[in-house]
Amino acid sequence: MDRLQAMQVFTRVVDTNSFTKAAETLDLPRASVTTIIQNLEAFLGVRLMHRTTRRLSLTPDGAAYYERCVRILADVEETETSLQNGNKKPHGKLRIDMPGSIGRTLVIPALCEFHTKYPDIDLQLGLSDRPVDLLQEGVDCVIRVGALQDSSLVARRIGLFEGVTCAAPSYLERMGEPMTLDDLSQHRAVNYFSSRTGRVIDWAFLVDGKEVEVKMNGLVSVNDADAYLTCALEGFGLIQLARFMVLPHMRSGALKEVLPDWKPLPMPISVVYPHSRHLSPKVRVFVDWIAEVFDRCPLLSGRQSLEKTCSKRTFEELENAPALDTPVISEWLA
CATH class of the missing domain: 3.40.190.10 (Periplasmic binding protein-like II)
Known part of the structure; x- marks a missing residue:
């Protein structure tokens, strides 16, 4: 049994809460995912999860094993990255989701630049205004506006919504x-x-x-x-x-x-990704690139606009707050 692959499959099943979704995101047959988990449980001598036709839930041993797997896989990926040849570029499938308005107006026109820099990354770009569950749907990162409510995610501010x-x-x-x-x-x-x-x-x-x-x-x-x-x-x-x-x-x-003297509260725009994928080279280069794209866009980079719109105290609170939430804006670009 390939224990590293078994860890990867197990964590993906937990993240997506589905054998079928895990198989799809890993490009494996569903039967292979089932077999790998069964063999892993047999090897460890413990039951990792309870399975029904509708849901999965971790056992106490499964929860403890999941936390360790996440750390081990992150350490392995970081080690491999640090030893990679400097000319070897990130590769593999990268699933991104963002609001259609931002994707069509800002990101897609710049994609040739990203592809030139990272030709070995297979970018799957989802454009929608619906909230996306990164773990359930196997998405690597998303662009969001407003408060980060899920503590299992990491957010990096890249711009401002005015x-x-x-x-x-x-x-x-x-x-x-x-x-x-x-x-x-x-x-x-x-x-x-x-x-x-x-x-x-x-x-x-x-x-x-x-x-x-x-x-x-x-x-x-x-x-x-x-x-x-x-x-x-x-x-x-x-x-x-x-x-x-x-x-x-x-x-x-x-x-x-209309009403130019009463403006909506500016909202931070963030690129968001799961804790378990924060060391992935392909995620890292995309996050750095998209931050540069936003920084070049005056209407979305935002610092001057924020300083003009807010009082000094409000501006400082916005800068220091973990995230902000105005429902009407957050829902449009969730």
């Missing part, structure tokens, strides 16, 4: 332009609802350094950022979206910013 409130001129001609937050009670918004909970998400503004939520009325609700933008362009109502997404339409006159 929101803007705007609407189509056709809507403003019919309904008038709001001049204060109180005026919003007389207006309609294109609402955004959570893919996870189905709940319509309230808007949030920065007022005197504090976040103020506003519940908006609306006739249309969507759960996709591109659909959200399209509804605004068609005159269905006000929206609150990332400046980098609406700027071309504002410049063309298709959208107009």
Whole structure:
């Protein structure tokens, strides 16, 4: 029995909570994964997990063995990396997920640069606005906005999300332009609802350094950022979206910013990955590269915008906080 492979298979089964998903992410037949786990349990002389048709759960021995396997595999990968020839580049399959708006606007146009640097990495890029479970779905890392709520993940800040409130001129001609937050009670918004909970998400503004939520009325609700933008362009109502997404339409006159003195709270953008994969060379080079891509984008690198939008105290709190969360923004780019 190849004990190192057995450890890799076992940890992947635990991470994905599925023999089938583990087999898919490891490019192994499901029967092979089952056999490897059975042989591992026989070799160790203990039961590592309880298996039913619907779920898996670790035994106490399995939980202890999993923690040790994670550390051993990380040490092995770090050792191998340190001994690699300097000209040998990272290789293998790398699964990434990010919001469609960021992927299409910023990342995909720069992918040729990444492929030139790392031609042996097979990049699988998922574009979606839905929350992705990295461990369950076998994803190596994701780009997210807002709070990191899962303690099993590591986050590196790479940029800043700056929101803007705007609407189509056709809507403003019919309904008038709001001049204060109180005026919003007389207006309609294109609402955004959570893919996870189905709940319509309230808007949030920065007022005197504090976040103020506003519940908006609306006739249309969507759960996709591109659909959200399209509804605004068609005159269905006000929206609150990332400046980098609406700027071309504002410049063309298709959208107009409203309430410029009350802006949404800027939110950190992070690249997030599991603790167990933080030493992977292919993950490391992607994280470093995507940080450079964001740093070159003025609308998303964000430091000057953050300093202008926030008070000094609020800016310091944002810089020092582990992560921040404004639901409407976090859900769009989760």
